[in-house]
Amino acid sequence: MNPFIPRKYLDHFWTVAGAVNIRIKIIGIVLGLVFLLGLAVTWQVRQLLSQAMYAQLSEQAVAFTRDLAARAADPILINDVYALHQLLQDTRINHPNVVYAFVVDPDNYVLAHTFNGGFPENLSDANSATDDAYEHTTILNTSEEQIWDTAVPVFEGRAGTARLGLSDAQVLQTIDAVTGQLLLTTVMVSVIGISAAVFLTWILTRPLLDLVDAAQAVGNGNFSYRVTRWADDEIGKLTDAFNSMIEALGKADAERIEREQSRVQYVHGVITAQEDERKRIARELHDSTSQSLTSLIIGLKTLEDNCQHCRKQTRVVELRSIAGQTLDDVHTLSVQLRPSVLDDLGLPEAIRRHIADYRKRYPINIDLAVTGMDGIRLPTEIETALYRIVQEGLTNIIRHAEAHTASIFIECSTDKVLVVIEDDGKGFEITNVQHQDGHLGLYGIQERAELLAGALEIESEPGRGTSLFIEIPLHTESAELQENR
Numbered sequence: 236m237n238p239f240i241p242r243k244y245l246d247h248f249w250t251v252a253g254a255v256n257i258r259i260k261i262i263g264i265v266l267g268l269v270f271l272l273g274l275a276v277t278w279q280v281r282q283l284l285s286q287a288m289y290a291q292l293s294e295q296a297v298a299f300t301r302d303l304a305a306r307a308a309d310p311i312l313i314n315d316v317y318a319l320h321q322l323l324q325d326t327r328i329n330h331p332n333v334v335y336a337f338v339v340d341p342d343n344y345v346l347a348h349t350f351n352g353g354f355p356e357n358l359s360d361a362n363s364a365t366d367d368a369y370e371h372t373t374i375l376n377t378s379e380e381q382i383w384d385t386a387v388p389v390f391e392g393r394a395g396t397a398r399l400g401l402s403d404a405q406v407l408q409t410i411d412a413v414t415g416q417l418l419l420t421t422v423m424v425s426v427i428g429i430s431a432a433v434f435l436t437w438i439l440t441r442p443l444l445d446l447v448d449a450a451q452a453v454g455n456g457n458f459s460y461r462v463t464r465w466a467d468d469e470i471g472k473l474t475d476a477f478n479s480m481i482e483a484l485g486k487a488d489a490e491r492i493e494r495e496q497s498r499v500q501y502v503h504g505v506i507t508a509q510e511d512e513r514k515r516i517a518r519e520l521h522d523s524t525s526q527s528l529t530s531l532i533i534g535l536k537t538l539e540d541n542c543q544h545c546r547k548q549t550r551v552v553e554l555r556s557i558a559g560q561t562l563d564d565v566h567t568l569s570v571q572l573r574p575s576v577l578d579d580l581g582l583p584e585a586i587r588r589h590i591a592d593y594r595k596r597y598p599i600n601i602d603l604a605v606t607g608m609d610g611i612r613l614p615t616e617i618e619t620a621l622y623r624i625v626q627e628g629l630t631n632i633i634r635h636a637e638a639h640t641a642s643i644f645i646e647c648s649t650d651k652v653l654v655v656i657e658d659d660g661k662g663f664e665i666t667n668v669q670h671q672d673g674h675l676g677l678y679g680i681q682e683r684a685e686l687l688a689g690a691l692e693i694e695s696e697p698g699r700g701t702s703l704f705i706e707i708p709l710h711t712e713s714a715e716l717q718e719n720r
């Protein structure tokens with residue numbers, strides 16, 4: 236941390252500097268430097284120029300006044316006021332910086348002057364040169380200018396003193412003109428600097444903006460995007476690296492898609508094989524085992540009728556009852572494996588019967604609400620998947636939830652079918668479950684939903700029951716709604 240600048244200001248600076256784009260930053264730096272340089276040079280030149288010019292001004296003041304004093308000696312001595320006056324006028328006219336000139340006698344009485352509207356009061360006392368001094372300069376301030384008032388004694392003061400006022404107006408004018416010129420140059424250089432900065436940032440940012448576009452395209456899954464290589468500099472190398480990265484990402488994505496497709500195919504194959512196998516076993520149980528058991532029961536019945544008073548009659552009755560029970564169990568098993576009602580009467584009826592069976596076997600309330608499915612048959616694969624999903628949902632409720640009530644809600648609209656399986660049981664931590672091995676029920680529900688381009692959403696919290704939301708889209712090509720006439 237910088238000990239001299241409080242962190243707060245540094246942070247603020249970075250927030251502001253970080254928020255503006257590169258173009259503004261570069262233009263800002265160029266402008267700042269040009270202005271700083273321009274102002275520093277202008278100030279320095281102004282300082283040096285005014286030192287030199289004021290030094291020259293004070294030398295001039297002395298030189299002009301000495302000249303005046305030398306030339307004024309004769310007219311003073313012969314008391315030629317006209318010549319003296321003429322001399323003063325000439326001096327003033329010949330040197331444009333001279334504001335006034337006058338001559339006083341040793342008693343400080345003004346002998347001649349160049350003022351048109353009368354000699355100003357106190358001016359003669361404002362400066363004087365002692366007899367032994369060669370000259371003396373005083374600076375008089377007026378509202379618009381400074382006047383270098385120089386006094387030079389005439390004949391060592393015995394004939395009086397020559398005085399001359401030299402204005403700095405012209406010096407100021409020159410300094411201001413030079414300053415203005417330098418500032419104008421600064422502005423012109425700034426304009427050139429801005430143009431150069433704009434051009435430079437365009438060259439610099441063009442490939443960067445391309446990279447930004449590419450990153451966005453890749454983010455949207457477009458791996459065929461390639462960034463144009465503008466130059467062979469660092470950005471050019473970055474472009475190459477970026478293009479190779481997009482290529483690698485594209486390959487990885489293609490591999491991922493391929494893997495996902497094989498997984499989907501595999502899962503689909505497994506589920507289909509499982510369904511087919513269940514169907515086959517159910518058919519076998521129904522056609523063969525049930526038939527055999529029925530024959531057995533009929534045989535036992537005949538046997539029972541034929542030996543009304545036999546010793547073994549009770550045993551025969553017992554066996555017939557066991558055979559009857561087994562037939563019921565086989566029937567239940569066969570229905571659970573693949574209810575023919577699902578194929579014959581459709582999903583709502585199959586689920587209704589499944590629920591009725593559960594109600595008989597377990598002490599739980601199960602509600603079923605179906606909307607939008609009157610006279611509608613969904614495609615077989617969707618019906619099978621939803622039946623299995625409801626089956627697994629209910630099995631979980633019985634096995635894990637300890638619930639009093641469960642409800643199943645099925646809503647079919649033109650573009651999707653929604654199934655909600657809810658219970659008021661003990662709930663569970665969703666994150667703990669989905670990654671556990673050996674628990675394939677919820678995973679199976681999700682797989683079945685995703686195979687049909689649908690999705691599973693689980694809402695559950697310990698102590699607050701569980702809700703499973705399964706949504707499956709009904710595409711016209713894959714799931715034409717079949718009117719059941």
Ligand SMILES: Nc1ncnc2c1ncn2[C@@H]1O[C@H](COP(=O)(O)OP(=O)(O)O)[C@@H](O)[C@H]1O
Pocket residue numbers: 631632634635636658660661662663668673674675676677678701
């Ligand atoms: N309705 C439910 N109520 C409470 N817990 C549930 C419910 N459904 C699932 N769970 C929890 O989620 C876990 C995973 O369920 P699942 O994937 O079907 O596997 P399994 O039933 O074989 O344990 C269960 O072990 C259970 O802890």
Ligand SMILES: [Mg+2]
Pocket residue numbers: 627630631675676677
């Ligand atoms: Mg389960």
